[in-house]
Every structure is written in structure tokens, then in C-alpha cells.
Amino acid sequence: MHETHRLAYREAMTTPKAARRAHIAMFSIAAHGHVNPSLEVIRELVARGHRVTYAIPHLFEEKVAETGAEPVLYRTTLPSPDDDPSAWGTTLLDNMEPFLDDAIQALPQLIGAYRGDEPDLVLHDITSFPARVLAHRWRVPAVSLSPNLVAWEGYEEEVAEPMWEEPGKTERGRAYYEKFVNWLTENGITQHPDPFLGRPDRSIVLIPKVLQPNADRVDERVHSFVGACQGDRAAQGGWERPADAERVLLVSLGSSFTKQPGFYRECVKAFGDLPGWHVVLQVGKHVTAEDLGEVPGNIEVRDWVPQLAILKQADAFITHAGAGGSQEGLATATPMVAVPQAVDQFGNADVLQGLGVARHVPMDEADAGTLRAAVLGLVDDPEVKRRLADIQREMATEGGTRRAADLIEAELPAAE
Numbered sequence: 001m002h003e004t005h006r007l008a009y010r011e012a013m014t015t016p017k018a019a020r021r022a023h024i025a026m027f028s029i030a031a032h033g034h035v036n037p038s039l040e041v042i043r044e045l046v047a048r049g050h051r052v053t054y055a056i057p058h059l060f061e062e063k064v065a066e067t068g069a070e071p072v073l074y075r076t077t078l079p080s081p082d083d084d085p086s087a088w089g090t091t092l093l094d095n096m097e098p099f100l101d102d103a104i105q106a107l108p109q110l111i112g113a114y115r116g117d118e119p120d121l122v123l124h125d126i127t128s129f130p131a132r133v134l135a136h137r138w139r140v141p142a143v144s145l146s147p148n149l150v151a152w153e154g155y156e157e158e159v160a161e162p163m164w165e166e167p168g169k170t171e172r173g174r175a176y177y178e179k180f181v182n183w184l185t186e187n188g189i190t191q192h193p194d195p196f197l198g199r200p201d202r203s204i205v206l207i208p209k210v211l212q213p214n215a216d217r218v219d220e221r222v223h224s225f226v227g228a229c230q231g232d233r234a235a236q237g238g239w240e241r242p243a244d245a246e247r248v249l250l251v252s253l254g255s256s257f258t259k260q261p262g263f264y265r266e267c268v269k270a271f272g273d274l275p276g277w278h279v280v281l282q283v284g285k286h287v288t289a290e291d292l293g294e295v296p297g298n299i300e301v302r303d304w305v306p307q308l309a310i311l312k313q314a315d316a317f318i319t320h321a322g323a324g325g326s327q328e329g330l331a332t333a334t335p336m337v338a339v340p341q342a343v344d345q346f347g348n349a350d351v352l353q354g355l356g357v358a359r360h361v362p363m364d365e366a367d368a369g370t371l372r373a374a375v376l377g378l379v380d381d382p383e384v385k386r387r388l389a390d391i392q393r394e395m396a397t398e399g400g401t402r403r404a405a406d407l408i409e410a411e412l413p414a415a416e
Contacts (some may be wrong), residue, residue, distance in 0.1 A: 010285065022412050025119035026069065026145075027110075027131035029102075030057040030076055033254065033322055034125045035064070037147040037206040040180045040229040043067040044405040053119065054127075055110055058234045074109040077102045082285060085259055085342075092167050093176060095343075100180055104131035107187075108136060121412055132196065133187045136333045141411050144200035145404075148207060148323035148344045151198045152217035162196065202411060205406050206329060207323050208395045211351055224407050227398030230308060239280075239306055241313045246276030249375060250310045250334075253320040253341060259286040263339070265293065270368035271375075272296035279312055308332070316375045321348040321360075330357070331395055333388035335378035339366050377395055 024045055024085050028035050035056065046068035054069040057076040064071045068401035078098055088095055107130045114134070122142040124131030135142035151160075167173040178386035180193040189196065202222060209215050209225040209292045241248055253260060253266050264283055271279045272295070279299045283292075291299045307325065311317060311332040319325040321338035326348050338349035354359035359374040378384050399406075 001390040019050045020412070021051070022120040023053070023117070024121050024123060024408070024412075025072075025114065025134075026054045026123040027058055027128040028054070028060075028125040029127045030059045030077055030080065030101075031078075031127070032081055033324055034147055035060050036324060037229060038123075038125065038145050039063070039067050040401045041204075041206070041404045041408070044401050045408065048405060048409070053114075053117075055113070055131075065140055066341055069377065071115050072110075073181055074106050074113065077105060082116050084286065092163065093170075099127060099129060100176065100183070101261075103133075104179075104183055106130050107133060111137070114138075121408070123408065126197075129197070132200070133184070133189065136189055137187065142201065143408060143411050144203040146205045146207075146223075149171070149212055149347065150203055150205055150218060150223050152212075152214040153219065154214070154217060155198070156194070157232065157345055194214055203230070204407055206404070207327055208391070208398060209324055210330070210355060210391055210394065211323065211348065212349055213351060218377060225398060226404040226407070227395050227400050228331045229401040229404055230328070230331065239309045239313070242278050245278035247278070247315040247379065248310070248313055249277060249279045249316045249318065250282070250305070250314045251279065251318040252305065252307060252325065253284070253339070254322045254325060259284070260341075260363075261287045261291040262361065264291075266366060266368045266371060268292055268295055268299055270372040273298055273387075274298070274372075280314075282307075311373065316379050318371065318375070319347040321358075322350060323348060326352060327395075330388070330391050333392045335375075335381075335384075336385050337361055337371060337374045337378065339363055355391065357384055357391065 026038060026042060028038065042052055042054060052069040053072050054064045055072040055074055056064050058073050059080060061071045061073060084212065094359055110128070110130055118138045119140060121140055122131050122135040124142060126144055126146050132142050177193060183197060184193065189242040200222070205212070205223050205225045206229055207225065208227040212218060212225065249271060252303055264281060264287060267279070267281060271277055277298060281299055282305045283299050283301060283303060285303055289295060292301065297302060308328050311328055311334050314334050316337070317329045317334045318337045318339060319329060321340045336352055338352050338358050338360045340346045340349045341363065349358070349360040359378060361370055361374055
């Protein structure tokens with residue numbers, strides 16, 4: 001039997017036709033790019049009659065509650081989405097140490113919050129270190145909901161080991177691993193931190209498979225790609241395309257790494273008063289319209305936008321190439337100029353360019369002339385339009401929210 005058909009058969013045989021009502025506990029951190037991808041899946045599980053609790057810091061309490069899940073609040077020491085991006089530091093250890101420190105202080109809070117109300121199954125974002133520890137303590141299944149790429153066969157040798165080679169030799173790096181190992185050991189886990197973080201027993205991947213590097217080397221017995229789980233986003237509000245706009249461009253660097261006034265000024269220079277073009281420029285909370293100087297009338301400056309609503313009407317998208325924005329661009333068949341800022345965005349930018357639907361422009365090369373040439377070249381290229389249409393059709397077959405919920409229900413322990 002062909003591998004794809006075999007996996008489909010296995011899913012069909014293991015997915016319950018009418019799953020029992022269960023208590024499912026989701027765990028995440030206070031970050032838009034990690035909470036938002038899970039929300040439609042949680043909403044679907046609630047609609048199917050499951051009781052879903054969602055452990056999250058207070059900042060996201062209302063957003064979680066809107067799905068019908070019960071927020072379980074815990075205090076966090078991680079930087080807030082409203083903080084200056086510099087709060088995350090600049091090195092690998094700067095980025096990783098806060099997650100471990102937060103996990104260590106959050107775990108006792110979560111043990112207490114769930115005492116006497118332990119779930120039947122744990123769902124968790126890839127950044128929620130305490131979740132797998134809790135699943136181990138409670139002896140219940142754990143399922144990772146990954147909002148971005150997952151490890152493939154050879155990932156450790158090709159990516160992780162080179163990335164950690166120098167930091168791992170430092171006293172600080174050795175101390176990080178020692179603290180991590182000690183924490184896991186104290187909680188009865190003998191697994192090394194690297195596979196603990198990167199090799200879950202079961203994973204549902206909330207991105208389209210075309211965004212996954214080396215997808216042919218991903219173990220699909222562990223990782224199931226379900227594609228975009230976007231919902232209608234009506235609660236975010238709508239957006240109306242100006243009647244006189246021949247072309248619409250959205251510029252957004254997401255929610256975290258938006259403190260880039262120089263970049264936005266280059267966008268104004270590139271597209272200001274460009275005949276027939278209307279530009280929506282999202283600048284985030286750390287930049288104001290005054291920082292941009294004189295802004296022509298065809299440029300709409302906003303600190304936040306209903307991104308998906310605009311992309312459904314846009315002709316081009318300048319993006320930081322986060323996993324969420326990348327798949328929204330693909331789902332709406334919008335040509336993209338990728339200007340990555342951090343973490344997985346650089347790899348996403350390369351993947352999008354490799355698909356033939358985007359141009360990867362490094363931030364230090366993102367001047368007005370380069371941005372303008374990239375956008376105009378993409379929107380006038382029929383091959384880009386054809387590739388986007390093909391990918392859009394392929395994504396529509398991946399199953400999205402309903403398939404994600406089916407797969408989660410298939411992991412529930414059988415009723416005793």
C-alpha cells in the first residue's frame with residue numbers, strides 16, 4: 001500500500017466516529033504566533049462537546065475564553081508581546097534561557113491549578129515546556145500542536161548541532177543544559193532536553209506541508225500536517241478595499257519584531273503616490289505615523305490590522321515570513337516579499353522563494369528600490385499566479401480544523 005494511502009487508512013481506522021466527552025487541557029505561552037494557530041482547533045473541540053481548559057497567562061484570557069475553553073491562568077516571567085523586542089536579547093541562549101526559567105516557575109502553579117482536575121489528554125504548543133512534564137506526571141497522552149516547522153530525519157545533524165556547537169562549549173551553555181537535565185530528572189524524566197523539546201511522541205502540524213523544509217524526511221507516523229486552521233476571523237473586524245484602488249499592498253512584520261521605523265520609511269518611499277496602488281502599512285505599537293515623516297494619501301498607516309480580511313482583497317504582501325503570515329499569504333494566493341526578522345522566518349522566506357511565489361529580501365537590502373522592484377515583478381508574473389493557485393488548491397485538501405480535531409480525538413484514551 002502506498003505510504004500516503006496507508007497513513008490515510010490508519011487515520012480512518014483510529015478516528016472515533018463519536019468520541020466520548022473528555023477533559024482536554026491545552027498549554028501555551030502569551031504570544032500571538034503561538035496562541036492564534038490553536039484557537040480554531042480549540043473552538044472545534046469545544047463544539048464537539050469536550051471540556052477544554054487552556055493554561056495561559058492573563059494577557060490572553062479573553063481571547064481563549066471566546067473559544068468556549070476555560071482559561072487556567074498562570075504567572076509568566078517571559079517578555080510580553082507589548083514589550084520592546086530587545087527584551088528577548090540577541091543570542092541563542094538569550095532566547096532559550098527564559099523559556100526554561102519560566103517553565104520551572106510555572107510548573108508548581110500548574111500542578112496546583114489542576115490538582116483534582118487532571119485531564120484525559122494534554123495538548124501543548126511547542127514552547128510550553130511544562131506540558132510534557134505534566135502529561136508524564138498524570139500518565140496521560142500528550143499531543144504537540146506545532147505552529148511552525150517540525151524536525152525531519154537528519155535535523156539534529158544538519159541544524160541543531162551546528163547551532164548549539166559554540167554556545168554549548170561555554171560555561172553559560174553547560175549551565176543551561178545542566179539546569180534543564182536536573183529539572184527533568186526531578187520530575188521523573190530521563191530523556192535529554194534536545195529530544196524532549198524536538199521529538200514529541202505525537203504532533204499535529206498547523207501549517208501546510210509545502211511550508212515544511214525537507215518534508216519528504218518528516219516522519220508522518222508522528223507528525224500530521226493539517227494546514228491552515230484559520231476560521232472566519234469575523235471578530236477581528238473587516239476591511240474594505242478603496243473603490244479607486246487598482247492594486248492593494250499589505251505591509252506587516254507581524255506582532256513582535258515591529259520596531260523598524262527605517263524599514264517603514266523605505267516602504268513609504270517605494271510605494272507612496274505609486275499610481276493605482278493603495279498601501280496598508282501596519283507598524284505595530286513601537287512606531288507611530290509621526291516617525292514616518294510625510295505620508296502620501298495612498299498609504300494607510302495602522303498599528304494593527306485584520307490581516308486575513310485584507311489579504312483576501314490584496315494583490316501583494318510584504319511580510320516578515322512568520323508561519324502564520326506565510327500560510328495566510330498562501331491560502332489567499334497573494335504574492336509575497338519576505339523580509340524575515342528572527343527565528344524560523346529566515347527558513348520560511350527561503351521556502352516561499354523556492355516555491356516560486358515570493359522573493360526573499362534580507363532586511364539590510366530592503367531599500368525602496370529593491371522593495372518596489374520585487375513587488376511589481378511578482379504581481380505581473382503569470383507563473384507566480386499559477387503556482388499560488390496550485391498551492392491554494394493543495395492546501396484545501398489538507399483538512400484544516402476538522403481534521404486536527406479528528407486526530408486529537410483519536411489520541412484520547414479509551415473509556416474504562
